[in-house]
Amino acid sequence: MSSESSTNLNPTAKTTGLILGFDPGLSITGYGIIRVRNQQPELVEAGILKMRRDRTLAERLKELHDGVTEILGSFPIAAVAIEQLYSHYERPRTAILMGHARGVLCLAAANANLEVHSYEATKVKRMLTGNGRAPKDQMQQAIRLQLRLKEPPDPPDVADALAIALCHYFTTKQHPQLSDQKLRKKP
Amino acid sequence: MSSESSTNLNPTAKTTGLILGFDPGLSITGYGIIRVRNQQPELVEAGILKMRRDRTLAERLKELHDGVTEILGSFPIAAVAIEQLYSHYERPRTAILMGHARGVLCLAAANANLEVHSYEATKVKRMLTGNGRAPKDQMQQAIRLQLRLKEPPDPPDVADALAIALCHYFTTKQHPQLSDQKLRKKP
Numbered sequence: 001m002s003s004e005s006s007t008n009l010n011p012t013a014k015t016t017g018l019i020l021g022f023d024p025g026l027s028i029t030g031y032g033i034i035r036v037r038n039q040q041p042e043l044v045e046a047g048i049l050k051m052r053r054d055r056t057l058a059e060r061l062k063e064l065h066d067g068v069t070e071i072l073g074s075f076p077i078a079a080v081a082i083e084q085l086y087s088h089y090e091r092p093r094t095a096i097l098m099g100h101a102r103g104v105l106c107l108a109a110a111n112a113n114l115e116v117h118s119y120e121a122t123k124v125k126r127m128l129t130g131n132g133r134a135p136k137d138q139m140q141q142a143i144r145l146q147l148r149l150k151e152p153p154d155p156p157d158v159a160d161a162l163a164i165a166l167c168h169y170f171t172t173k174q175h176p177q178l179s180d181q182k183l184r185k186k187p
Numbered sequence: 188m189s190s191e192s193s194t195n196l197n198p199t200a201k202t203t204g205l206i207l208g209f210d211p212g213l214s215i216t217g218y219g220i221i222r223v224r225n226q227q228p229e230l231v232e233a234g235i236l237k238m239r240r241d242r243t244l245a246e247r248l249k250e251l252h253d254g255v256t257e258i259l260g261s262f263p264i265a266a267v268a269i270e271q272l273y274s275h276y277e278r279p280r281t282a283i284l285m286g287h288a289r290g291v292l293c294l295a296a297a298n299a300n301l302e303v304h305s306y307e308a309t310k311v312k313r314m315l316t317g318n319g320r321a322p323k324d325q326m327q328q329a330i331r332l333q334l335r336l337k338e339p340p341d342p343p344d345v346a347d348a349l350a351i352a353l354c355h356y357f358t359t360k361q362h363p364q365l366s367d368q369k370l371r372k373k374p
Contacts, residue, residue, distance in 0.1 A: 104294055
């Protein structure tokens with residue numbers, strides 16, 4: 001597994017209540033960590049975990065788990081956010097394989113005593129753009145604006161992970177009691 | 188998670204080259220451990236891991252992982268066997284959730300440095316009964332005969348786990364070079 005961090009803004013700043021979003025996959029898992037300062041979400045770090053394609057399923061899951069555990073040990077994460085499962089998938093076998101990766105991410109979060117919050121894809125899009133069917137480029141621009149980035153986040157796995165993390169932030173902002181309960185929970 | 192062992196035959200006997208079969212599930216995961224003595228497969232232990240239904244997905248995955256890790260630490264397992272994924276499932280959402288459990292089992296095996304062998308359901312049935320579409324009761328009788336049990340294995344999760352373990356044994360018996368390579372691999 002190779003971890004490719006795309007950004008690490010000011011790592012010396014005081015970081016509290018970090019939100020970690022994931023876009024799970026067996027080949028590539030995107031992750032994005034945000035914090036909130038003065039009611040403003042900021043990018044802390046984002047990147048991908050890349051599993052070696054010539055490895056067995058079990059070996060790739062171990063690579064993924066090791067990578068995620070390292071991230072969870074490196075940042076004071078307060079909440080983990082991930083996309084909700086759909087009822088229907090175009091490619092069920094791919095979806096089941098994604099389920100293996102998602103299971104390992106949930107396990108790593110549980111082992112770190114963190115709650116996993118899941119959001120439907122349409123809710124994530126609606127929260128960020130007002131449109132539950134927003135196309136990819138509109139989502140990327142919304143993430144860029146929210147996090148005040150120079151460029152839209154790339155690759156898509158990172159954009160999706162950041163979108164989920166932002167969705168969790170906006171949800172807790174709308175429902176502060178959720179924020180009180182959930183964001184103060186520490187590993 | 189509660190571990191309910193149904194059988195533990197002669198735990199003091201020398202055990203080598205144990206095969207551990209799983210029937211993964213988020214509510215109940217069946218497991219079955221067999222050994223081979225004088226070309227004869229024998230039951231070592233079988234049971235279920237039962238996850239608490241009122242727990243979150245992540246918590247249940249942690250319970251499952253803890254239970255499987257305990258089993259892997261308690262027996263000198265040489266190989267892990269599990270059902271192959273299909274291409275089509277009647278209930279995709281259930282299958283994706285099963286994928287979460289399957290991913291955690293594969294991870295636990297990889298962490299124990301064990302290879303995971305997977306077999307198609309039709310192959311498992313054909314290996315045990317000669318019929319790739321054998322009904323449940325025929326499979327239970329075949330497992331009972333092969334392992335010389337007084338009663339057919341029950342619940343179904345245990346029967347399926349033992350069937351997978353037996354399928355791996357018969358496969359390595361047909362292909363001794365596979366047995367040499369795989370069964371001698373130790374955790």
